[in-house]
Amino acid sequence: MIYLELIREFLKIGLFAIGGGLASLPFLYDISARTGWYSAEDIINMIAISESTPGPIGINMATYVGYLTGGLLGGMVATLAVIAPSVVIIILIARILNKFMENEWVKAAFYGLRPAVAALIVSAFLEVVKVALFNTDLYKETHIFRDLLDWKGIILFTILYYLIRKGKKHPIVYIASSAVIGILLKMA
Amino acid sequence: MKVLWELFVAFLRIGGLTFGGGYAMLPMLEKEAVEKKGWITNEELLDFYAVAQCTPGIIASNTASLIGYRVKGTAGALAAALGVVSPSYVIITIIAAFINNFTDLEIVQNALAGVQVCVAALILSAIASLWKKSVVDRITCCFFLITLAAVVFISLSPILAVVVMAAAGICVKRAGGTK
Structure with missing residues (x-):
């Protein structure tokens, strides 16, 4: 039953993805690898759409994956499942809020958690790079190293990264310009 | 009942008007929950924000639940959380329905x-x-x-x-x- 599976997977994301939007990425790759509900490229499209539309990224991704796998109802159960753990946990700790934040055990756990979350996001980044900057399919045919790297992509990546760090404009600006550049340079 | 509806609508607006979640939500929350409704103070908002980042789950729904809970207990938390996800659900579903045709x-x-x-x-x-x-x-x-x-x-x-x-x-x- 696809809906129950969606609920199970997104409850897990809601429970273990700590620190917001991008923290759910490694979980999405994990689900993709295990279930084949969607491809690695779907995830990247998902990120682009989430960054370009209103609403929290984590929730947008849940709706998108849910819809891809289970239609309207799938989107709804995935969205509700991803927020359910957070609502329950907040209701449980709301009363002891200040104690929770100052608890030494909680602080110590986060000392270990934060670098782990950073590493998980880096691992998701590597998956994105594999699709965005490498031509693995072409390389498998030709076995020429020059064909492995997508040079147009790498140059665009370098420029974009510089602009993003300097400019701090809204992500939608960079995404829209990249779409236009992709069309002009025939990047596919 | 009225306050639950107000929570739902306020967070509907916040969810529908912030891009990217996380930090992007803060100015909207300030405007809606602190200035317009007076549900919480600015200091409380920052505290809630810190808690939201340290608890499991999406930061936006954590913050929504915390404010909702402060205003109207468990029902308030639910109303706020549902409000903040509703715009995403509608917008993303429409996009997802069309993108595969293109x-x-x-x-x-x-x-x-x-x-x-x-x-x-x-x-x-x-x-x-x-x-x-x-x-x-x-x-x-x-x-x-x-x-x-x-x-x-x-x-x-x-x-x-x-x-x-x-x-x-x-x-x-x-x-x-x-x-």
């Missing part, structure tokens, strides 16, 4: 190839910001490298990584006796 077109494929590169750059930029807050000393650097190696080379599940590293943090901080 992805075969050559022009769309070229555009998506460009967008993929941009997504990579955006994530790297987010990592650069995150790095400063999370990898603060030699031990956290080790935690980072171990987790990355385990996930990349032996496909450690993200859940295990989170649980094990939280435990490791507790071991190091609590057993070492350094505060």
